[in-house]
Amino acid sequence: MNTELQEIRSFLANKHPFDLLSEKTLSDLPEKLQIRYFHKGSEIPDTGTLFDHLYLIRTGEVELKTADGELQARLGEDDMFGYRSSHVGSRDKLKAFAMADTLVYQLRAADLYRICDQNAQLNCFFDTSDEVQKGRQREATSLFVQSDQTQLNLMLTQVKELLSRTPVKVPVTATIQETAQVMSQKRVSSILIYHEPERREQKLMGIVTDRDLRNRVIAKGLAPNDRVSEIMTENPATINSSDFAFKAQLQMARYKVHHMPVMNNNRLAGMITTTDLTRQHTCSTVYIIGDIYKHTDIDRIKQVTTKIPELLVNLVATGATAMSVGHLITSITDAVTIRLLQLAEKRLGPAPVAYAWVAAGSQAREEQIAKSDQDNILILADDYIPEEHSKYFSLLARHVCDGLNACGYIYCPGDMMATNYDWRQPLKVWKKNFNQWIDQPEPEALMLTSVFFDLRCIYGNRSLFQDLRDHVMGKTRGNRIFLGHMTKNALSRKPPLGFFRNFVLIKGGEHDHTFDIKLNGIVPIVDLARIYALAQCSSAINTLDRLDLMESSKAISIDSAKELRNALEFINHLRNQHQARQVKAGKEMDNFVSPDNLSHIDRNRLKEAFLVIRNMQSVMKSRYHW
Missing domain, CATH: 3.30.460.10 (Beta Polymerase, domain 2)
Structure with a gap:
């Protein structure tokens, strides 16, 4: 499992009710999730209906409203909405809107249905929790990092691991000069300002950066003995020490800040900077x-x-x-x-x-x-x-x-x-x-x-x-003549497989002895799924979603749908491997694959996948073409 999926698995393992899943189901779940980003003010989802998927908010804020605009629920990080999570008001009339830039994990309804069907505890949770959850649940606090990992990925690193010192802070009663002296002594570019009521925990009041010292003191004509509260940024955005570093990075980008206080629940834990994140990140x-x-x-x-x-x-x-x-x-x-x-x-x-x-x-x-x-x-x-x-x-x-x-x-x-x-x-x-x-x-x-x-x-x-x-x-809808023309057009793209199950290859030119794995392998499946989706008047767009529709509507058998899904995944996987090799070799990426670069097993599997496509094209031809 790659690092991004491992991070998502760790997150789900600490979130109820997914912590009730078996180890295998939990490990399989991240690959079924889609990572979606919705800009502030945009409607969720952008296609289909709200209840086609279950949505888990990782960062951001979402409001559920009726068709008349009446607010039904305000949701935050870790809350869920969509399929089997809410029927506040009338389900088919509810709409969701991102009230801030929002990152969600999206799970198809069909996938959640299958998981619930196999897990009584999860099924019970979603059956009895039809009101949208209002409370925020804590971020995942455990993670998996291999001991020999030389660079920690932002997706797997908790903020507390980036803190190298105890909090550098001064009370809100400190002067500007005292604050500057502490920053100079500690060699920091920012400092926490706190208030400490009698017999109570210190409360964060604001932060001051070296830029504030340069700009605000002179601009306001303040004296060194004036209170630091005159120049501090009050009520700054904060991050929890158990949050992942990628969340801190997104928060900083959102608020356009370079310093962010870190809290351990309600206690001051330290300060994180963009430099800390830049030093740690890898490609994610x-x-x-x-x-x-x-x-x-x-x-x-x-x-x-x-x-x-x-x-x-x-x-x-x-x-x-x-x-x-x-x-x-x-x-x-x-x-x-x-x-x-x-x-x-x-x-x-x-x-x-x-x-x-x-x-x-x-x-x-x-x-x-x-x-x-x-x-x-x-x-x-x-x-x-x-x-x-x-x-x-x-x-x-x-x-x-x-x-x-x-x-x-x-x-x-x-x-x-x-x-x-x-x-x-x-x-x-x-x-x-x-x-x-x-x-x-x-x-x-x-x-x-x-x-x-x-x-x-x-x-x-x-x-x-x-x-x-x-x-x-x-x-x-019901336009068989148009579907027939679409089918005829789709059948013009056939898998490159000859009568004796040999690969039909390009001869001569730049791509000699190769086949176009996209045009003759992936596109035929995409075309098949599109035509069946149109026949069902479905708004599904993703090819796997369309294949699921073909199965659920009994347009094709369960076995045929499984074979098509497996064929699509395998052919796409071979293309990804081919292009990854080209990247590592410093070559331009393309879709032209030579059988000579495939193992014996992969060649046989690819032939089987092409046979599946050819057989399903025959079925489609008999159904929609004349």
Whole structure:
């Protein structure tokens, strides 16, 4: 188990009711979780309904409201909401909103159902705890760190392990001069200010940094004998000593501070600085995401995203599942996109009309790899007036798409980006476009729909996206002619397996004696799952979610669904291994795999996976094609 998943396991092991799980179930659970980041003010979830998943808040704050906006619950770190955790009010009308930048662990309803079905204690907990929990539960205080580990990862390091000294502090009655003298003697850049009532514990009142001494004393015209309370920052944000260092890093990024007091429950424990964190961190998803949100220029964000190939190598080396790799890397892409949009709005001013920035393709499905192109669109509100508003959204799209390209997410070769005027349209135009694509499924239209049926709102007004999605689902419901055309288009991409179960390889050119593992191995499964999801009018986007739907709706047998899931995981795993080898060799990443680089066992397993795809394509052809 890689370090990030191990950290999540340690967290769950100390959180009720997951502490009731068996060791095996507990160890398997982290791979089923998705790490999701929601910006302040955004709705949770961005697709589907609130009760499609169970959400566990790791950092941040969430409010549950009715459709009328009435507050039902205010949740914080360690609280749960969503599937089987709450029915405050009417379940189908509840909405959740991030009231601060929020990091959540997301568990699919189907996965929680299976776990509860196998664990009577957990099933009892969720059956009897239908009201959303209001109390905050403590952070995990235990962790696993190998003794020979040379660098502690922020995901596995508790804040208390970064404290190298007892608290440096002065009472609130101290003078500015006395405070400066203590800081000089102790050689620290910040100091805690406390109040100590009679026979009670010391209470944190504020902090003072060397910057405060330089700026505030002179600016206020204060004398050395004035009270330090005149220049201190009152009621600073704090972190608990048992919290993990990655949480401290996210908190500092959120509040834009470089020093944060550390508390042991209500007692002063010390001070942590950004220098402490920088000294300790290694490459981790949460650190990368936190780093992205603190930068204000593209060049700095670009520097952060250069760590993604290294992250892929680490994840592959530690045995992360392909599903986990896809979710983790996509979460970074989402963070980059959101940050670029924030910076664009800061530069251009507020948008003149509401809009939704929507990702398409692998980012929408949360299945990205370390090297991906960008597919995105803009949905504009119908009060958009081209003559008045076009320039703003053209500049916004250019800022974001250029920024993504600079950060390694190359321009879409087919120009399916918001910089293309055709893909930057009001809601009513998007509806008209989908009507035409569905009613007149020409080859180009089928190519577009194979991308644009995989959409996920990343930023902005999510109701615009949901309105379009509902419209599209209504158009495809029961439309067997359109599904037939989609099936015919999907069947054009077949696994590279010959009649005698030999690999069909590219001959000649740059990729001689290889096959495209993405185009001929992964895409066929993605296409299969998409068509079945459309047939069921499902809003599921992730391919594994769609395969679960195929099983639960009995569109295919349990065994067939399991075989497809295993095939998808194995093929993705081989691609990740292939690209990790290329990164370590200093080569450009691609999808062209040579059978010569696979072991005998892997070659046979891959052939079996391709056979599964071919058989399921035959089933789909008989069902939807004519």
